[in-house]
Amino acid sequence: MSQARTLAEWLEHPPARDGLLSTEARHEVARLATLLGLPGPRDEAWRYTRLSGLEQEALELGVEAPLPDEHQLRALTPEGVTLDRLVVVNGRPVPSLCQIGPLPDGVGIGSLSAMRQAAREGNSSAAQLLEHLDLLSQSRQRAFSAINSALAEDAAALWVPDGVQLPRPLLVLSLVLPQAGPLLSQPRLLAVLGQHSQATVLEAHGGFGDKAYLCNAVSEFHVQAHARLEHVRVQRDSVAGRRVSGAFFQVMAGAQARTHTYTLGGRTVRNEIRMELVEPGASGEINGLGLLKGETHLDNHTHVAHLAPDCQSHQGFRTILAERSQGIFTGRIQVAKDAQHTDAVQQCASMVLSPEARAVARPQLEILADDVKCTHGSTVGSLDANSLFYLRSRGIPGDLARRILIHAFCSTQLGRVRASEMVNPLDRLITRTLADHA
Amino acid sequence: MLKIQDLHATVAGKEILKGLSLEVGPGEIHAIMGPNGSGKSTLANVLAGREGYEVTSGSVSYLGRDLLNQEPEERAAEGIFLAFQYPVEIPGVPNLYFLRMALNAQRRHRGQEEISAEDFLRLISEKLKLLHLDDGLQKRAVNEGFSGGEKKRNEIFQMLILEPRLALLDETDSGLDIDALKVVSDGVNALRSPDFSAVVVTHYQRLLDHIVPDRVHVLAGGRIVRSGGRELALELEREGYGWIGKESGVDATR
Numbered sequence: 001m002s003q004a005r006t007l008a009e010w011l012e013h014p015p016a017r018d019g020l021l022s023t024e025a026r027h028e029v030a031r032l033a034t035l036l037g038l039p040g041p042r043d044e045a046w047r048y049t050r051l052s053g054l055e056q057e058a059l060e061l062g063v064e065a066p067l068p069d070e071h072q073l074r075a076l077t078p079e080g081v082t083l084d085r086l087v088v089v090n091g092r093p094v095p096s097l098c099q100i101g102p103l104p105d106g107v108g109i110g111s112l113s114a115m116r117q118a119a120r121e122g123n124s125s126a127a128q129l130l131e132h133l134d135l136l137s138q139s140r141q142r143a144f145s146a147i148n149s150a151l152a153e154d155a156a157a158l159w160v161p162d163g164v165q166l167p168r169p170l171l172v173l174s175l176v177l178p179q180a181g182p183l184l185s186q187p188r189l190l191a192v193l194g195q196h197s198q199a200t201v202l203e204a205h206g207g208f209g210d211k212a213y214l215c216n217a218v219s220e221f222h223v224q225a226h227a228r229l230e231h232v233r234v235q236r237d238s239v240a241g242r243r244v245s246g247a248f249f250q251v252m253a254g255a256q257a258r259t260h261t262y263t264l265g266g267r268t269v270r271n272e273i274r275m276e277l278v279e280p281g282a283s284g285e286i287n288g289l290g291l292l293k294g295e296t297h298l299d300n301h302t303h304v305a306h307l308a309p310d311c312q313s314h315q316g317f318r319t320i321l322a323e324r325s326q327g328i329f330t331g332r333i334q335v336a337k338d339a340q341h342t343d344a345v346q347q348c349a350s351m352v353l354s355p356e357a358r359a360v361a362r363p364q365l366e367i368l369a370d371d372v373k374c375t376h377g378s379t380v381g382s383l384d385a386n387s388l389f390y391l392r393s394r395g396i397p398g399d400l401a402r403r404i405l406i407h408a409f410c411s412t413q414l415g416r417v418r419a420s421e422m423v424n425p426l427d428r429l430i431t432r433t434l435a436d437h438a
Numbered sequence: 439m440l441k442i443q444d445l446h447a448t449v450a451g452k453e454i455l456k457g458l459s460l461e462v463g464p465g466e467i468h469a470i471m472g473p474n475g476s477g478k479s480t481l482a483n484v485l486a487g488r489e490g491y492e493v494t495s496g497s498v499s500y501l502g503r504d505l506l507n508q509e510p511e512e513r514a515a516e517g518i519f520l521a522f523q524y525p526v527e528i529p530g531v532p533n534l535y536f537l538r539m540a541l542n543a544q545r546r547h548r549g550q551e552e553i554s555a556e557d558f559l560r561l562i563s564e565k566l567k568l569l570h571l572d573d574g575l576q577k578r579a580v581n582e583g584f585s586g587g588e589k590k591r592n593e594i595f596q597m598l599i600l601e602p603r604l605a606l607l608d609e610t611d612s613g614l615d616i617d618a619l620k621v622v623s624d625g626v627n628a629l630r631s632p633d634f635s636a637v638v639v640t641h642y643q644r645l646l647d648h649i650v651p652d653r654v655h656v657l658a659g660g661r662i663v664r665s666g667g668r669e670l671a672l673e674l675e676r677e678g679y680g681w682i683g684k685e686s687g688v689d690a691t692r
Binding site: 384385386387389390391392393394395396397398400401404405407408409410411412 | 510515519526531579596
């Protein structure tokens with residue numbers, strides 16, 4: 001039976017069964033989540049984003065979810081690229097919809113519950129994977145991570161052993177399918193890339209229907225020494241959809257993690273992306289693209305922590321704002337005392353297409369080492385009149401010229417995606433989305 | 439082909455063109471010369487339809503139709519091409535993609551079929567060869583990181599691809615070395631035909647050694663103050679514009 005309760009009630013009485021965590025552990029985290037409380041108006045990090053009314057709202061956990069139809073699956077699947085596919089509905093992996101091709105020995109793709117079963121049966125990699133759960137999500141400080149840990153029923157999981165290259169990108173298709181009333185969906189992803197391994201992971205999130213929902217997603221990525229991770233996340237929520245997402249990366253010696261978040265809709269979306277460069281020679285890249293219109297409110301928070309010497313980071317965010325949309329970017333670069341020779345770059349550019357849209361950029365630098373290179377810059381502009389006239393003077397009609405220029409503004413973000421097989425599908429997605437913007 | 443009558447135009451509230459009249463017939467090349475600030479670039483931009491250039495009175499007819507109520511893209515599709523004095527850099531838009539979009543938009547406007555990828559590439563390589571250009575620049579974004587000379591050559595290359603009926607060259611020759619100047623003149627001369635006209639705005643007679651004009655006009659104080667054959671350009675080169683004030687009552691030295 002689906003029940004609707006407020007968040008506080010759910011945290012007081014979490015489902016009495018093993019979920020992401022054991023029954024006992026989820027009760028403990030639930031108590032913690034209650035203590036942390038939801039971020040309020042005095043919380044500086046949440047200054048621009050209100051989830052007003054959330055405390056009072058009765059939410060369903062959507063455990064007995066319907067299966068998505070082909071159309072919904074196709075809407076979120078990039079075309080023209082061979083992928084392994086995990087399908088998650090309302091936070092729960094659905095084994096019958098997963099499509100996984102032949103994999104190198106030792107690679108694990110599936111639900112966390114299946115991994116737990118395998119570990120019980122003596123599979124040592126599954127056991128190792130489980131040891132990484134909830135180490136990065138900051139569920140002791142971050143309320144939404146604690147809520148996810150307490151109420152999530154399962155997770156999608158990826159284990160790549162040392163030295164193995166994933167043969168195809170992994171697509172994690174995560175759908176929110178609200179039923180009778182407002183839904184709380186809690187997808188979770190845990191990925192561990194062993195030393196010298198390589199993987200491309202595409203998270204495609206989408207919400208359907210006109211019912212309200214809150215999707216509280218948490219993803220954790222352990223990128224061990226000299227491994228390479230390319231992570232692309234596409235978020236296409238419905239106009240009634242609210243999303244709070246947390247993506248957490250730990251990058252070890254000589255390893256590289258690159259993450260790209262494309263936000264293409266939703267009512268209120270808050271993305272928190274945290275990357276820790278833990279050992280010397282680690283490098284990280286956080287990119288984002290927002291294509292906003294209507295009433296969409298997007299709040300991107302990044303935090304790059306340089307904790308060791310000789311690490312590099314790059315952050316690049318671009319947002320297109322049409323109609324009454326809002327885009328906020330808060331980017332933090334933290335350089336610890338002994339993180340000498342840090343090279344950190346942060347850029348944020350917004351293109352505002354309507355007088356009612358609003359863009360805000362807030363760089364935050366906290367530098368405790370002295371031999372470092374940190375640069376940041378942000379721009380807010382509109383469509384360039386000279387460029388527009390140039391295109392029109394060559395015969396390109398005004399609306400097409402506007403679309404070309406907006407697409408060009410976005411395309412620099414595509415250029416940062418190294419997984420070349422993903423570039424064209426992403427480009428098509430952007431082009432389709434932009435057709436509504438100009 | 440082009441008939442301008444008593445054209446008055448303002449930029450940012452200031453009147454720049456003050457009763458300009460000019461007629462360009464099919465197949466003719468007209469040079470417009472004159473001191474700085476006389477309105478040469480304003481004329482080119484008014485004809486191409488740039489925003490911010492307001493026509494307060496007068497008329498312009500092109501191919502027998504009123505030009506001034508047409509959008510810039512309509513003018514282009516009807517065969518007007520402006521080679522910009524300062525070509526715009528557009529990061530993120532590849533040159534070839536841009537040209538193909540432009541060419542196909544013009545073809546659609548004229549009720550023609552879009553050009554196939556194969557024919558388009560053939561056209562590109564043919565015109566590159568004609569101008570002795572290598573294809574390196576075409577693989578980059580529109581004018582991005584191009585030198586001044588490269589930008590001007592790119593304008594001429596675009597002109598050859600789009601094959602206008604009326605080309606407006608807005609000081610395309612300024613700042614060019616002799617090789618680049620050759621590209622510009624080769625481009626214009628390649629299009630010369632009874633159906634092609636050009637208005638060449640220039641400061642220097644030297645371009646007119648390569649593009650031989652049918653008529654030369656002196657623009658000063660927002661009006662054509664003198665017209666003549668190509669020998670007028672040589673005279674201007676020798677004597678400068680100091681005489682204008684005396685002869686026409688317009689102060690050209692300010």
